Amino acid sequence: MRNVWTVLKNIFWYYPFHYSAVTVLRIVGFAGLGVLSGMLIKRFFDQAASASGLTEAQLYGIVALLIVVPLVQAFAYSVDLALSYGWTEIIRAVFRRNMYRHVLEQPGAAALPVSHGTLMNMLRTDVAMPESLMWQFPYLLGYSLFALIGFVTLSLIDWTATLALFAPLLLALLAVRLLKPRIAVYFERQQSATDLYLGQLTDIFRHHQAIRINNADGALLDRLGKLGKERAAAGKRNAVFTVVMESVLDNIVNVGMALFLLLIGYTMEQAGFTVGGFTLYVYFLGYVAQMIRLYGTVTSGLRTTEVSLGRIGRLLGDGSVQTLTRYDTLYLDREPPVFQLQTLPPRRLDLVEVRRIGYSYPGTDQGIRDITFRLPRGSFTVVTGPVGSGKTTLLRTMLGLLPKTAGELSWNGERIADPASFMVPSAAAYVPQMPALFSGSVRDNIRLGYPDSDMRLDDAVRTAVLEDDLARCPRGVDTLLGASGLTLSGGQRQRVAIARMAYRQAELWVLDDSSSALDAETENLLWERIDAIRQARGITCLVVSAKPYALRYADQIIALTGGRIDPALSRFLGDA
Numbered sequence: 001m002r003n004v005w006t007v008l009k010n011i012f013w014y015y016p017f018h019y020s021a022v023t024v025l026r027i028v029g030f031a032g033l034g035v036l037s038g039m040l041i042k043r044f045f046d047q048a049a050s051a052s053g054l055t056e057a058q059l060y061g062i063v064a065l066l067i068v069v070p071l072v073q074a075f076a077y078s079v080d081l082a083l084s085y086g087w088t089e090i091i092r093a094v095f096r097r098n099m100y101r102h103v104l105e106q107p108g109a110a111a112l113p114v115s116h117g118t119l120m121n122m123l124r125t126d127v128a129m130p131e132s133l134m135w136q137f138p139y140l141l142g143y144s145l146f147a148l149i150g151f152v153t154l155s156l157i158d159w160t161a162t163l164a165l166f167a168p169l170l171l172a173l174l175a176v177r178l179l180k181p182r183i184a185v186y187f188e189r190q191q192s193a194t195d196l197y198l199g200q201l202t203d204i205f206r207h208h209q210a211i212r213i214n215n216a217d218g219a220l221l222d223r224l225g226k227l228g229k230e231r232a233a234a235g236k237r238n239a240v241f242t243v244v245m246e247s248v249l250d251n252i253v254n255v256g257m258a259l260f261l262l263l264i265g266y267t268m269e270q271a272g273f274t275v276g277g278f279t280l281y282v283y284f285l286g287y288v289a290q291m292i293r294l295y296g297t298v299t300s301g302l303r304t305t306e307v308s309l310g311r312i313g314r315l316l317g318d319g320s321v322q323t324l325t326r327y328d329t330l331y332l333d334r335e336p337p338v339f340q341l342q343t344l345p346p347r348r349l350d351l352v353e354v355r356r357i358g359y360s361y362p363g364t365d366q367g368i369r370d371i372t373f374r375l376p377r378g379s380f381t382v383v384t385g386p387v388g389s390g391k392t393t394l395l396r397t398m399l400g401l402l403p404k405t406a407g408e409l410s411w412n413g414e415r416i417a418d419p420a421s422f423m424v425p426s427a428a429a430y431v432p433q434m435p436a437l438f439s440g441s442v443r444d445n446i447r448l449g450y451p452d453s454d455m456r457l458d459d460a461v462r463t464a465v466l467e468d469d470l471a472r473c474p475r476g477v478d479t480l481l482g483a484s485g486l487t488l489s490g491g492q493r494q495r496v497a498i499a500r501m502a503y504r505q506a507e508l509w510v511l512d513d514s515s516s517a518l519d520a521e522t523e524n525l526l527w528e529r530i531d532a533i534r535q536a537r538g539i540t541c542l543v544v545s546a547k548p549y550a551l552r553y554a555d556q557i558i559a560l561t562g563g564r565i566d567p568a569l570s571r572f573l574g575d576a
């Protein structure tokens with residue numbers, strides 16, 4: 001629960017003035033004016049029932065006040081809404097932005113510790129829990145204050161009836177205490193079922209082609225239907241539990257009210273209870289009932305927020321509360337600063353050294369161990385080995401996309417402290433085994449944020465042997481690709497990704513099985529062109545390939561078996 005209070009405290013400091021203003025408004029607008037109305041009503045009835053009755057001036061005065069007070073309350077309510085509504089969205093946006101930022105700042109290959117479905121659900125519902133709880137407190141404070149004032153005022157009239165009016169409160173506290181542990185259980189189950197459902201939905205949209213091609217529509221839809229039903233059942237259970245809790249509280253109030261009316265009837269006869277006094281009791285009764293409901297809402301909000309923050313903590317890890325609540329500008333009312341591409345200064349490569357590096361996937365004995373080799377300027381190194389021997393793992397570890405667990409990397413003799421931030425253009429450019437394309441044109445996909453240059457684009461297109469493919473498209477390099485580049489063939493997708501790498505003009509080119517979908521002729525041409533550029537510009541190539549075409553250009557071969565270098569099958573350059 002400590003995390004919940006810290007998050008609420010941090011939210012408060014985003015807009016201390018607004019939150020304080022809303023709190024004061026809710027206390028004055030609901031508690032203060034509420035008490036005033038109650039007093040006026042009492043006075044009205046007492047005076048009306050007295051022998052002298054109401055004078056005309058008194059009557060109009062009271063009626064006018066009874067009209068003005070609700071109008072002021074309505075005004076206070078509107079100001080409250082105007083102040084709190086916008087901040088609700090802002091707080092959610094801050095949380096969402098912080099979660100996106102955290103995800104984007106992770107090393108590329110670090111698998112998210114939660115599924116896509118869970119992530120979507122967190123961004124959708126969990127982020128909203130703290131702030132919606134936050135806005136309940138001023139109400140609870142207002143109504144509690146009102147109830148307290150009511151308690152004092154009424155006990156001066158008749159303490160037994162007052163006790164009867166407030167007795168349900170104690171019972172309600174007890175009921176909420178008993179029901180509290182279940183609130184978290186039902187909410188957590190509902191969230192987990194929603195995670196699975198959203199995860200399945202995401203998978204279907206991401207892999208719809210694979211699903212169609214494998215004729216798996218029926219099976220997946222069945223599974224989606226089953227998850228949907230489980231989600232609905234968990235949601236229903238949670239909703240039913242919430243309604244049951246609310247109705248338990250309501251009924252406690254109703255029983256209390258009946259008890260109270262019985263007592264009043266008795267007291268009115270015995271002690272000459274006035275009509276005004278009775279009206280005041282009835283009037284306060286509504287507020288006590290509302291306070292009890294709010295108490296239930298806040299208690300359940302505290303529990304569900306605790307669950308949501310626990311879930312978000314699984315994504316954000318240590319210091320999750322600070323990461324989630326870190327505040328900075330959202331640029332809602334002005335343009336954000338123009339994004340300046342941080343192109344790093346050229347970093348000439350003379351020699352890259354890989355010394356005894358290793359990486360193990362968490363919780364497994366899979367990965368790479370004790371890998372040592374050198375990449376001199378202009379060299380062409382091919383990494384080979386059977387499926388699962390660690391080729392991709394080696395490249396990703398070198399690029400900092402996986403955090404190495406052993407060994408060192410150096411660039412021109414200097415240790416690379418943080419490969420993730422160093423091994424990017426202009427030092428290294430990378431074509432992953434499964435490159436990601438985006439909707440937009442071929443040009444957009446190749447540039448991907450880099451400045452537009454026709455010369456550079458032509459160069460990159462030629463390096464990737466894409467020119468004939470583009471010549472067949474009426475709009476050439478401006479041809480639009482569907483979502484995720486779906487309108488391209490596998491080989492074309494690979495070559496757009498190679499062109500993207502070439503466009504970056506890095507010193508070290510890293511290609512992971514990037515020609516697997518090419519026909520022999522195109523692949524031959526591709527390596528021929530890459531080799532020509534290597535010779536002309538001194539580019540260093542590190543290439544995973546299982547096919548013979550790239551091997552033809554190799555002046556070094558790193559053969560992996562079971563995550564280690566097999567010296568018998570490898571061929572090194574210089575002293576490794």
Ligand SMILES: Nc1ncnc2c1ncn2[C@@H]1O[C@H](COP(=O)(O)OP(=O)(O)OP(=O)(O)O)[C@@H](O)[C@H]1O
Nearest residue numbers: 111361364366367386387388389390391392393394
């Ligand atoms: N995220 C992961 N978690 C656990 N194990 C993994 C993970 N990714 C890969 N592995 C395992 O690590 C080993 C090396 O995988 P890697 O992808 O590097 O092999 P590869 O040689 O590139 O294979 P391929 O030729 O099929 O691309 C494999 O046994 C694989 O199952």
